[in-house]
Amino acid sequence: MSAFDQKKAFILESIGLTSSEVPDASPKGTIDSLCLPTINVINAHPDMVTTSSCSGRVSVFLEGMKKADTQIGAKGNEGRWLFVTHHPEELSSWYDQVDFVYEEPKPTEDSQRFILFKFEPLILHVKCRDLDTANLLYSTAMGCGFRESGIGSNNIVGIRISIKLDTPIGYLQDDKLVSIVPKSYLELITKLSLDRFTENFRKMETLTRAIESMGKPQKAPVVESKEERRLRKMKEGMARRESVREEKEKKRREKELQNQ
Amino acid sequence: MSAFDQKKAFILESIGLTSSEVPDASPKGTIDSLCLPTINVINAHPDMVTTSSCSGRVSVFLEGMKKADTQIGAKGNEGRWLFVTHHPEELSSWYDQVDFVYEEPKPTEDSQRFILFKFEPLILHVKCRDLDTANLLYSTAMGCGFRESGIGSNNIVGIRISIKLDTPIGYLQDDKLVSIVPKSYLELITKLSLDRFTENFRKMETLTRAIESMGKPQKAPVVESKEERRLRKMKEGMARRESVREEKEKKRREKELQNQ
Numbered sequence: 001m002s003a004f005d006q007k008k009a010f011i012l013e014s015i016g017l018t019s020s021e022v023p024d025a026s027p028k029g030t031i032d033s034l035c036l037p038t039i040n041v042i043n044a045h046p047d048m049v050t051t052s053s054c055s056g057r058v059s060v061f062l063e064g065m066k067k068a069d070t071q072i073g074a075k076g077n078e079g080r081w082l083f084v085t086h087h088p089e090e091l092s093s094w095y096d097q098v099d100f101v102y103e104e105p106k107p108t109e110d111s112q113r114f115i116l117f118k119f120e121p122l123i124l125h126v127k128c129r130d131l132d133t134a135n136l137l138y139s140t141a142m143g144c145g146f147r148e149s150g151i152g153s154n155n156i157v158g159i160r161i162s163i164k165l166d167t168p169i170g171y172l173q174d175d176k177l178v179s180i181v182p183k184s185y186l187e188l189i190t191k192l193s194l195d196r197f198t199e200n201f202r203k204m205e206t207l208t209r210a211i212e213s214m215g216k217p218q219k220a221p222v223v224e225s226k227e228e229r230r231l232r233k234m235k236e237g238m239a240r241r242e243s244v245r246e247e248k249e250k251k252r253r254e255k256e257l258q259n260q
Numbered sequence: 261m262s263a264f265d266q267k268k269a270f271i272l273e274s275i276g277l278t279s280s281e282v283p284d285a286s287p288k289g290t291i292d293s294l295c296l297p298t299i300n301v302i303n304a305h306p307d308m309v310t311t312s313s314c315s316g317r318v319s320v321f322l323e324g325m326k327k328a329d330t331q332i333g334a335k336g337n338e339g340r341w342l343f344v345t346h347h348p349e350e351l352s353s354w355y356d357q358v359d360f361v362y363e364e365p366k367p368t369e370d371s372q373r374f375i376l377f378k379f380e381p382l383i384l385h386v387k388c389r390d391l392d393t394a395n396l397l398y399s400t401a402m403g404c405g406f407r408e409s410g411i412g413s414n415n416i417v418g419i420r421i422s423i424k425l426d427t428p429i430g431y432l433q434d435d436k437l438v439s440i441v442p443k444s445y446l447e448l449i450t451k452l453s454l455d456r457f458t459e460n461f462r463k464m465e466t467l468t469r470a471i472e473s474m475g476k477p478q479k480a481p482v483v484e485s486k487e488e489r490r491l492r493k494m495k496e497g498m499a500r501r502e503s504v505r506e507e508k509e510k511k512r513r514e515k516e517l518q519n520q
Binding site for chain 1: 410411424425
């Protein structure tokens with residue numbers, strides 16, 4: 001069994017075992033049901049296996065406490081999710097589940113911890129058996145509009161598209177979650193997120209169909225260098241001579257047997 | 261001259277010629293001065309050349325008119341830029357340059373054309389001479405935090421990072437540009453964009469230093485298969501026999517010359 005086949009078997013077994021009791025490494029702990037059809041099509045191909053996936057989601061989170069070198073929007077250091085969903089039907093009135101105080105924005109400090117509302121589209125990482133397969137999957141994804149895709153290390157293809165929202169909607173002030181936009185604005189970005197979910201699932205479906213009919217990479221006709229041709233001819237010549245020698249040897253033995 | 265060297269020479273010549281009188285294909289028409297140091301370091305490497313670049317920018321645009329299948333946020337069909345800058349110092353009070361009417365958001369229609377405020381970070385595309393160089397540049401960029409990088413077709417590396425803002429701030433209504441957020445909110449996202457510019461330039465500087473000291477890819481020690489070893493040995497044997505034959509021939513000729 002090749003290293004790729006071993007890794008694929010191991011991943012497929014892990015996916016099969018994953019459940020709410022046996023979570024995987026993602027915040028959610030299980031594979032999003034909405035990208036299972038895509039994952040299944042990819043894993044049905046003998047030369048590919050998914051290594052991570054997110055079907056697309058809306059998330060609202062409070063940034064962590066900031067040090068001088070903290071990255072923008074980092075979740076570490078007591079950052080926390082206020083709301084996450086992968087399912088458009090769970091999106092309606094999400095803001096009523098958060099204990100917001102609505103206020104007009106005031107001037108902020110450098111250490112201010114913002115509340116960010118995000119729509120993030122489908123993202124997939126797919127390990128391929130070889131670079132030819134990775135290249136084929138890459139161009140298939142690009143052709144379906146996943147224009148931020150790329151091949152990384154070990155023939156892993158990242159499939160990415162830029163359907164996004166990334167909107168600051170408030171901050172933490174004296175332990176209060178302040179929404180600096182009115183509820184009508186939250187309603188509006190919720191509607192825009194629903195539009196993005198629709199677009200995201202349409203693209204996901206296009207991608208799934210394209211991967212399903214992708215097949216295997218076409219082998220380019222072999223172009224030999226002069227040196228390669230010389231070695232091949234030499235090898236063919238040796239094989240011919242060897243077979244002639246064997247034939248002679250065989251006949252010699254037969255003769256010997258007849259003479260005994 | 262190899263195909264890569266020809267392409268590189270052609271690109272470098274085009275970059276040299278580009279100016280406000282002779283624009284390139286980008287909306288801006290020239291290379292952003294802020295990523296010139298990065299571009300120069302990349303192009304000083306014998307095996308790399310930049311094919312496109314943006315140093316990072318803030319843009320505000322009005323979506324185009326929508327058809328059923330129009331992509332979200334598309335600029336086509338009379339979409340237009342209301343404001344663009346690559347320079348943080350040009351950002352202050354940008355909203356006073358746009359003829360906004362400030363109103364509370366009302367329920368929107370499917371055909372509504374939104375006004376989107378975006379911060380987009382550095383993006384670079386770099387053509388490499390070979391896959392080894394592309395792999396090395398890819399891991400250098402990933403190591404500097406450009407986690408959405410990837411290798412595309414023809415050894416072109418896309419260098420991407422996810423420092424973003426993507427915020428709907430208004431819509432078009434009866435030819436009026438309506439801001440559905442108060443000016444204090446526009447001030448706040450402007451400040452957050454300045455923070456992102458700072459972070460973006462810090463990452464750009466890290467990347468530039470890393471590429472400067474990157475060098476060339478280390479060639480992996482050659483691991484031979486049994487068959488490759490057999491062919492190599494055969495080739496070496498033939499070369500040895502050939503040189504013995506030549507030596508004999510040489511001596512024979514020398515003898516002939518002596519005997520004449």
